[in-house]
Amino acid sequence: MKYQTTISQITSVDEIxxxxxxxxxxxxxxxxxxxxxxxxxxxxxxxxxxxxADQEPTEAAAILLEYKLSEHLNEGQISQISHNMQLDKISEEYPEIPLHHPLFNINQLLYKAFNGKFPHAKASLIAFETKSENGEEPELTKELALKALSGGLSDRSLLNRLFADQLVGKVPFPEADAIVWELKSQGNSGYQLITSEYWLSEDDLTSQTFESDVVESKESEDEEA
Known part of the structure; x- marks a missing residue:
């Protein structure tokens, strides 16, 4: 089904x-x-x-990681990340996408407390309106939201380069739930989506208004059946 989408605003923030x-x-x-x-x-x-800020940066990071992610990371992983995140944007580079959101929130506290000693990761707040070709307001999931936005993405965008088949519905797209951190309906076909600037920024979009072919993956269809 074709969706008509209009981006009304994209805001870059370092705190959610x-x-x-x-x-x-x-x-x-x-x-x-x-x-x-x-x-x-x-x-x-x-x-x-x-x-x-009263702690050593590595120790401060480890305490936050232990508090937020002890169910997902072991002691060795926490130690390694607490060192690495002073040098790299771990909230963008960590291989497990579901951890990007909590790692971003941890990084935000460390960046502000240490006045820039940690990398300056950013998130994108995207306000948009979308309607299906029959004029109805769709009930967007995180997957469908990314597919609705995909019609405006440049070929160079990271989402297109890594998830081209997922965006067109050829294969399942379970990563969408982790790529999109928050999705809120604003009513009247309006939505607000929050994700990492790593995944989607203003530079990734070629137009403010565009059309997308939105196809649910077979896995999503099977789950609804």
Whole structure:
């Protein structure tokens, strides 16, 4: 089915609103050796930045990785990543795509706390409208959202280079759920999508309005049946 899509805005950000909660800040401060009495008159988020900066960068990173990803990474992996992420954008380069989102959020805290000692990773907030050829507002999944946007991608874009067959529905596209970090309906055919700038940025798009052939992969169709 053909989708008509219009990009209304693409914003590059280095922090995703709501990625960390007050409960996260309190628990992390405990892990950095502080009690609530230490910051009772201070915003815990701002105090956390100071607490992180008081550590050695590798140690600070390891504490965050342990807190956020201990179910996915072993001790050796955490040690290695805590060193590597000072030099490289691990939230873009790590081979397991599902970990890119939490690694980005960890990197964001470290980048701000250490005033640029860690790489400056960015995310893209993409506001767009899309309708199917019959004029109806589709119920987009993350996979369908990427396929709707694919008609505007340049041939040089990373998504096209790595997932060309997935975008046209020739093969399943399970990676879409990890590539798209958030997808929210704004009503009236409008959506907001958040992903890494690594996967999709303003430079990857050749037009603001375009048409896409959106074909669900056979695997997606089987799951709905």
């Amino acid at each position: 609103e709501g990625a960390w909660t007050k409960e996260d800040y309190v628990e992390l401060l405990k892990r950095y050796g502080f009690s609530e009495e230490d910051y009772k008159n201070v915003d815990p988020k701002e105090f956390l930045y100071m607490a992180i």
